[in-house]
Structures are given as structure tokens and as C-alpha cells.
Amino acid sequence: MAGPRNAGYRREPLWRAAMVHRVSGLLLALFLPLHFLALALALHGETSLDRFLRWTDQPLFKAAETILVGLLAVHLLGGLRLLIIENMPWRPGQKQMAMAAISIALLVAAAFLVRII
Amino acid sequence: MNVRLYLLQRATALLMVPLILGHLAVIFYATRKGLTAGDILGRTRGSIGWGLYYTAFVLAASVHGAIGLRSVALEWGRLRGRSADLLMWVFGLLLAALGLRAVYAVVM
Amino acid sequence: MSEAASTTIARSGTALVPTGAAETTIDVSIWRGKAEGRYETFRVPMRESQTVLDVVTYVQRHLDPTLSYRFACRVGVCGSCAMTVNGRPRWTCRTHVSKVVENGRLEVAPLANLPVIKDLAADMAPFFEKWQEAKGVFKPTKSRADDIVQISPETRERRIIDAAIECINCGVCFSACDTVRWNEEYMGPAALNRAWTLVNDVRDGGNSERLFAVAQGGGCHACHTHQSCEQHCPVGLNPTASIAGLKRRTMQAYIRGELE
Numbered sequence: 374m375a376g377p378r379n380a381g382y383r384r385e386p387l388w389r390a391a392m393v394h395r396v397s398g399l400l401l402a403l404f405l406p407l408h409f410l411a412l413a414l415a416l417h418g419e420t421s422l423d424r425f426l427r428w429t430d431q432p433l434f435k436a437a438e439t440i441l442v443g444l445l446a447v448h449l450l451g452g453l454r455l456l457i458i459e460n461m462p463w464r465p466g467q468k469q470m471a472m473a474a475i476s477i478a479l480l481v482a483a484a485f486l487v488r489i490i
Numbered sequence: 491m492n493v494r495l496y497l498l499q500r501a502t503a504l505l506m507v508p509l510i511l512g513h514l515a516v517i518f519y520a521t522r523k524g525l526t527a528g529d530i531l532g533r534t535r536g537s538i539g540w541g542l543y544y545t546a547f548v549l550a551a552s553v554h555g556a557i558g559l560r561s562v563a564l565e566w567g568r569l570r571g572r573s574a575d576l577l578m579w580v581f582g583l584l585l586a587a588l589g590l591r592a593v594y595a596v597v598m
Numbered sequence: 599m600s601e602a603a604s605t606t607i608a609r610s611g612t613a614l615v616p617t618g619a620a621e622t623t624i625d626v627s628i629w630r631g632k633a634e635g636r637y638e639t640f641r642v643p644m645r646e647s648q649t650v651l652d653v654v655t656y657v658q659r660h661l662d663p664t665l666s667y668r669f670a671c672r673v674g675v676c677g678s679c680a681m682t683v684n685g686r687p688r689w690t691c692r693t694h695v696s697k698v699v700e701n702g703r704l705e706v707a708p709l710a711n712l713p714v715i716k717d718l719a720a721d722m723a724p725f726f727e728k729w730q731e732a733k734g735v736f737k738p739t740k741s742r743a744d745d746i747v748q749i750s751p752e753t754r755e756r757r758i759i760d761a762a763i764e765c766i767n768c769g770v771c772f773s774a775c776d777t778v779r780w781n782e783e784y785m786g787p788a789a790l791n792r793a794w795t796l797v798n799d800v801r802d803g804g805n806s807e808r809l810f811a812v813a814q815g816g817g818c819h820a821c822h823t824h825q826s827c828e829q830h831c832p833v834g835l836n837p838t839a840s841i842a843g844l845k846r847r848t849m850q851a852y853i854r855g856e857l858e
Contacts, residue, residue, distance in 0.1 A: 376633055376634065376635075377629045377635070377637075377682060377707030377708065377710075377714075378682075378685050378705065378707065379682040379685060379687070379707055379708075379709075379710035379773070380685065380710070380776075380779075381682075381684060381685020381686040382685075382686050382687070382774040382776075382826045382829070382830060383776070384685075384686075385825075385826060385829050387824065387825040387826070387829060388776070388824050388825070388826055388829075391822055391823065391824040391825070395822070455823055458823055458838070458839075458842055459823070459842045459845050459846070460842075460846060463836065463839040463842070467825060
């Protein structure tokens, strides 16, 4: 039998912004080893790296790259918001700041997608 | 997270703010006519500047990501203190090793 | 309802609502049991300016005297009546039903992140233990023989304290915090907010132990700035800002080698 329903505070935009920050950070951390392994193909010469890059010219990879650019941007901007909160006098309008961070990251990702398709 | 881990994570975050802005700029620049190995390596091979830039980036990201992963493991993975610390060290060192190897591959 | 099936009652010349007509009611689901239990639904008449505490009290007085809950002052001062209302922690004595009712329904449960004693009464002991851990206790530097310290309301320290001092210890922030939920070591917003007021109290002599205490694993640096405490604090405090202050202060102390 489950306990009482008591997590309604998660319906707050700022709570959601915090989850966006955590999940984007987690996904970026998990992506980095793959990123590094791919670049290390250059150890075997330029053609080796280029063969891999040509293999990633598929829609699936382009979608993944777009998402990664968005994750990087949203983690950067969300992190900036946190650094400002933690190190400067409190300023109101945090919901707007969080929404702005997410919106700008979406725009950056969209711009990247337009560029690579 | 104690004050030491906090300071390391926030300091690496601050360091990465300009590094990520630069990285995003390079991402957009590099994809202007498709990503090619020749293009990438032409920029980085033999460049001390890019070598230092990516070395700093790799080390900062390894520290930052490892400490973040520790928090996530503690809170969502229900790992106890000691095993979360172990995960942090293993992941951080692995990330740093793979990252420095990648920097070596594109710069040397 | 048949006993009042007839007329409009008049008192002091004021006509009241005819009670015989379809009386407006509200269905309230109330948690019964401990950590495990179930919701029990009661039908309660709706009143003007009715608070959630009024609804719970009505159930206990008229429908089921075995219902357990906690309250004292009923005017938002004592901090004892906090409960989970439609999923969120609230001070029930100052929460109007009309503001929180969803589709004519109300769901009342004990505070989250605390053991349940019975029904709506949560055990506050862990909450207050965290205050002790955070050294949320004034440590005097003078005796009663000394003069009273003059503190101008204009000083920076006093302004910082003013912004954080009105905590009523209700536990709403503790119950709204996912970091508390996910990290059992974490001291929580209220205890750290209290520590922050004492850090800025020029009369207090306990700062070296206090800063050391809140710089440990479960201290201020465990806060991820979800800001749920700020969003839910019934008296409008901002524990997130207080915790950010502690983060800065402990970081400076750490860099200067003053911790320990």
C-alpha cells in the first residue's frame, strides 16, 4: 500500500527547472566518454576519424547532436542562474530567469538543427 | 556535498562558462559546411592554444561531472557515502583519462 | 438534514442561508493510519471563509472523533497545524478551502518527510533534531550582569536577520523539499535558515562550531536550489537565499582556513 500523496510541490516551474538542470548534467556526463572515444579515433589517423564522422551523417545522429547542443546550452544557462543565486544578492524573477534559460537553449538547439540539415 | 566538493564543483562551473561559450561557437563554426576530420585536425594539430584550452576543459568537466554524479547517485541511486565517493573517483578519473587521450589525439 | 427542512432562520435581523435547501458540501479525503494507510472520505458542509483546519476539525467533532491531528493557536503563529493539502504542505489554519479546493475535492494528509504518528499528526522530532545539528541555538557571549547590547535596525547584519527571523517552525519547507526527501543527512531549509540568522547575530559566540557544522555533508552545500521552500513558506521567508548566504560564508571561512 502506498503512502499519502505528498509531492505536489513538484508542480512548480522552479522545481522543474532544477530537474532540467540535473537531467541535462547527467546526460552530458554520460555522453562525454563517447565524445572522447570518438575524437580519439584520430590516434589512428585522419581517415579513421573521418570515416566515423561520415557514418554519423545520419538523421538519428543529427537529432542526437541537436539534443546534445540543447543540453549543453541549458546546463550552461541554468548553471549561470544558480551561480548568480549562490554568489550574489538575491534577485526576484527567478521563474522568468529559468524560463529564459530554457527558451534560449531551445533556440540555440533549433539554430543548430537548421544549420546541419 | 561538503564545502570542499562544493567549492571544486562551483569553481569548475565558473571556469567552464567561457569554455562552453567558446565550444558552442566552435560547434557552430565547424558545422558551417559539414564536419570533417581534416577541418577539425587542421585547427588543432600542433596548436598549443587549443591544446591548453581542451586540457583545461577536460579536467574541469571531469571534476564537475564526477561531483555531480556523486550527488545524483546519493539521492537517486540510494548509494551510501563510501560507494558514492568511489563512483565519483572512478568516473572522474575515467573521464579525465579518456578526455586527455582525446586531446592528445587531436593536438599531437 | 430534515430537522431544518423548512425556513430561513433570522437572527439580529439578518437573513441566513436556508439550511433546508441543498446545502453546499465538500468531499474531503483524509489520510488514516501511519506510513501505510488509506484515504477516508467525509462530506463536510461548506462555509464562508472556511479554512482547511475548520474542515478537519468539523470531521473530528461531528463525524469521527478518533481522527488525530495537531493544532494550537489557529491564527498562524504557533506553526503546529501544517499538513499536506491536495499534495502540497500548507499551514491549514490560514489556508482557505476556496483557494485550494480542486474540483470540489480536498485531500488532507500528514506532512511529508517525517514519520507519521497517526492520521494527520506527523512526528516533528527529526525536524527539530536537524535544528540542533545545524547549531540553530543561540550561544551567548555575555551574562545577565552585562549591559544589553544595542543593535541598530539599520545595520547590515540586523537587516539580514530581519529577512529570515519570522520562522514559525511549521515544517512546511522541510516537507516541500526534495533534497530532504532524497538525502537523509540534509539538515533542511528551516534549520539552515535559523543557522543563518545566528551567523549574523553579533551577540552570538557559536559561529566557529556552527559554520563547521553546516559545512559538512548534510549542511548547506547539499542544497540544490529547487526553491520549493521559498515557494511554499507560509510566512514568505526565503530559506534558499539564507542557505546561499551560508554557502558563501562557509566557503570564505574554508578558503581562509577558518573551518575546524
